[in-house]
Amino acid sequence: MLKHGILGLLNYGSMSGYDIMRTFKNSLDFFWTAQTSQIYRELQTLKKKGWVTDQNVVQSGKPDKKLFSITESGKEELNRWLAEEDTGFETRSPIMMKTFFRGEKSIDENIEFFSRIQRSCGEFMSEMSGPPKNISMYEQAVKNPMISMYWKMTIKYGVMYIQTLNEWAGQCIKELEEIKNESTDD
Amino acid sequence: MLKHGILGLLNYGSMSGYDIMRTFKNSLDFFWTAQTSQIYRELQTLKKKGWVTDQNVVQSGKPDKKLFSITESGKEELNRWLAEEDTGFETRSPIMMKTFFRGEKSIDENIEFFSRIQRSCGEFMSEMSGPPKNISMYEQAVKNPMISMYWKMTIKYGVMYIQTLNEWAGQCIKELEEIKNESTDD
DNA sequence: TGGGTCATGTAACCTGTTACATGATTAG
DNA sequence: CTAATCATGTAACAGGTTACATGACCCA
Numbered sequence: 020m021l022k023h024g025i026l027g028l029l030n031y032g033s034m035s036g037y038d039i040m041r042t043f044k045n046s047l048d049f050f051w052t053a054q055t056s057q058i059y060r061e062l063q064t065l066k067k068k069g070w071v072t073d074q075n076v077v078q079s080g081k082p083d084k085k086l087f088s089i090t091e092s093g094k095e096e097l098n099r100w101l102a103e104e105d106t107g108f109e110t111r112s113p114i115m116m117k118t119f120f121r122g123e124k125s126i127d128e129n130i131e132f133f134s135r136i137q138r139s140c141g142e143f144m145s146e147m148s149g150p151p152k153n154i155s156m157y158e159q160a161v162k163n164p165m166i167s168m169y170w171k172m173t174i175k176y177g178v179m180y181i182q183t184l185n186e187w188a189g190q191c192i193k194e195l196e197e198i199k200n201e202s203t204d205d
Numbered sequence: 206m207l208k209h210g211i212l213g214l215l216n217y218g219s220m221s222g223y224d225i226m227r228t229f230k231n232s233l234d235f236f237w238t239a240q241t242s243q244i245y246r247e248l249q250t251l252k253k254k255g256w257v258t259d260q261n262v263v264q265s266g267k268p269d270k271k272l273f274s275i276t277e278s279g280k281e282e283l284n285r286w287l288a289e290e291d292t293g294f295e296t297r298s299p300i301m302m303k304t305f306f307r308g309e310k311s312i313d314e315n316i317e318f319f320s321r322i323q324r325s326c327g328e329f330m331s332e333m334s335g336p337p338k339n340i341s342m343y344e345q346a347v348k349n350p351m352i353s354m355y356w357k358m359t360i361k362y363g364v365m366y367i368q369t370l371n372e373w374a375g376q377c378i379k380e381l382e383e384i385k386n387e388s389t390d391d
Numbered sequence: 392t393g394g395g396t397c398a399t400g401t402a403a404c405c406t407g408t409t410a411c412a413t414g415a416t417t418a419g
Numbered sequence: 420c421t422a423a424t425c426a427t428g429t430a431a432c433a434g435g436t437t438a439c440a441t442g443a444c445c446c447a
Binding site (some may be wrong): 271 | 396397398399400401402
C-alpha cells in the first residue's frame, strides 16, 4: 500500500525521499502514516523492482539529494493497483478497541474518555478550517482540476469521518448520563 | 494493541487460543483483525511477561487444549492501558489511498469504483440487520448490562461509519456525474 | 469419503516503529 | 548561539500476513 502511495506521488513528478516524506505528512498523513525510515527503505525496494530510478542531484547550500523518478513499469504497476478490486474495509481502530473493554472503568471515567475524543475532534476541525497546509501541492493541482478533485474528496471524507466520530461520542456520553440520572432517582 | 485485546477477553474468563480467535472473528474483527498464528504468538509473549498463565485441559472427543487465564499483573496492565491517554486517531484507509490517486482513471471507471464501495456498504448493512453472530458472547453479557453496553457502542460506531462511507461515496458519484453532464452539454 | 469444526502451532516474510547518526545551512 | 530545515540513512525490534503442517472427530 505504501509502495503504491509512493509510486502515485512520483507519477506527478520526480521527488527525493525527503520530498515524499513531506508530501505524506501534509496530504496522505490522515489516512496513512509513514516514517522517514520506512520511505527510504521502500524506495530501495521499488528500485530493485524496476519501478523507479534515481539520480544524484548536487545542490548548493543544501545537501545533495537523490531524485527518484517513476519508470514505465512503475506506471503499469500503479495502474494495475488502481484497477484492482478491493475487498472489505480493513479498518483498525484503537479507539474502538478501548471502547469495547471500558466496562472495567467507572461511568464518570468513561464520560471523560468520550469527552476527550470530542475535544480531539474539535481540535482537528479547527485545524481543518484554517488555511490548507499542503499549499505547494495545491498549486500544482489547481492546474489540473481533475487531479485535485480526488484529493478534495479524501479531505471531505476526513471531515465527515471526524464529524461522525464526534456525534458517536456525544451519543455515548448521553447514554452514560441517563444511567447516572436513573441511579440517582432511586 | 492486540495484546490488550487478548487481555481484555481473558479478563471476562479463561479461554484457549482457539476461543480467542473465534471471539475476535465475531466481535472485534470489524475494527481489528487478527490471524490465528498471531494470537498464538502473542499468547506466548503475554505468558513471558507474566500477564497470563496456561494449563492443559484434556477433552474427550476433541483435541486437548490450553486454557489461558489472566493474572493479577495482567489485570493491572489492562487497567493501565485503559487509563492511558490516547493521542490522535490513527486511521489507515486503503480506500482513501486509492481515492487520492484516482485522477489516473477515467470518470466512468471512478463512478464504478465508488459504486462498488456503496455495494459493499449495502452488503455490510444487511448482514448487520440479521441476527447477531456473536450469540455466545451476548448470552454472557446480558447478565451484565454494564459490559454489553460498551460492546453495543462499538457496533453502533460500525453502523455509523458504514453509513458515512456510503453517503460520502454517493456525494463523489454525484460530483462525477455533474462533470459528465457539463461536458456533454457543450 | 470428503468437508467442516476443534485445536495446536512453525517458518518465512513483509510492514511499521523507535532510536540513533551525520552534517551543512539558515532564520530568529 | 540555538533551533529548525534539508537530506541521507542504518539497526533493531515489534507487529501483521501467508502458507503450511498435523490429526481426530462428526455429519452428510
